[in-house]
Amino acid sequence: MILYDYVLSASCYKVRLMAALLGTPLTLRAVNFHPGREHKSPEMLALNPKGTLPILQDGDTVLTDSADILRHLTADHPEWQSSDDDRWLDFASDLNDSLGLARLHDVIGYAADIDTARAAGVTALRKLEAHLTEQRFEGLIFLTGKTPTIADIACFPNTALAPDGGVSLDPYPSIRLWMRAIRSLPGFIEMPGIHRLHELAHPA
């Protein structure tokens, strides 16, 4: 499987992370999204007329939506899917349109109404915090249950990268515990802005 990848993209990281957790090898093709705008080049538009990343190519199948890609990667791994995933995959889009947009604005100068983007991001984080707190009352740490699913992988990157867009995660203890649970998963990989757990990897 080939992933057309941009190293700083939260959505591309969803795919890299999911594949790493599954132990599924991916061939990465670096795309110069910034500053090169290579995702809008004729070669890339031929592959994906929408001009977006990520793009996953698996034989004759070409997928360009990160939720579809997560479902595709886990097609033979039912433990990574739940009947509740759909609402969280939609919620992941809200995170991308708010926190994700604020991050692109602050980091690489994307045009955005930054106050509106951050405010929508905070609204989304409050919903996420409320849900994860309810889950903790039930003794559950992940979004849909005791074990992680594609719902968690879809929502994790833009949440964890919120500080890149000027939105603090300090007010959300349940979100921070949930992020720690994801970072503790066997096979977890980092991306710039999301660090690995040094302290747990090497206990004193």
Next chain:
Amino acid sequence: MNAAIDNHWYPVAMITGIDAPRETLLLGKKITLGREDGTCWVLDASGAELPTVERFGHLWTSPGQPNRDLFTIPEADNPGRRLVDVGSVKVKCSPLRAVENFLDIAHFPFVHTDILGAEPHTEVDRYDVKIREEVDEVWATKVKFYQPQAAKSAAGGITTEYMYRVPAPTCSVLYKTCPPRPGEWDIITLFVQPLTDEWCEVWPWMALYDDDSTMSEMVSFQQLIFMQDRSILENQIPRKLPLDPGMEVPTQADMTSVAYRRWLKKIGYTYGAQLVAA
């Protein structure tokens, strides 16, 4: 006006990225820049034309009257090098903090884990630092460090040798062992545009020997490294770089940083700096 700050050259754009006139900030003041018939121009807030230099793929300007030409990197002109426009990243930190971080080796195993450093190889051996008075630049030489993946072109771990050069207050040039050509230096620069004293736009640029990687792979590698630094930079306290001792306690590994701060104080470069220990 403060000549010690204004009379320097500052990067304000990647030349190939200028498609329409646009506004940006330099030292807290609005400027406008653009490109017509292949020539770049910059105007200050009053509409007056500012001096320009086009070099290293970037547009440089100055709000003052620079008393010398923008520095050069003669080695970058060697045939066979690939010149890499990395693009820019904005960071909410003092421009001097961004440069200082670039000069630091000790954070590699912790921030750039398994790439530019790895535990347990955390010790920074003694190296040489001096302010070269004749050119008015800070230089650190004979810096050696074990790196699991020193560059996109590296096939495995190597002990990399570094030379650091600070030719201008908000710029640094790094010469490091080139993995495919151990007798040559790769050149990696950090050009910092001070938007304000606590906000900057960072323009990395590279001149590498690498015949295998795609341009996109080389850009990705450097963006990955710099974005690993960004979240650290945005959380450094105090926000401004202290130039007087007392606030932060340096160790032997920080000799370059000590020389950089001493040099900034000597030349009176105080933008983004904190002068009295709090």
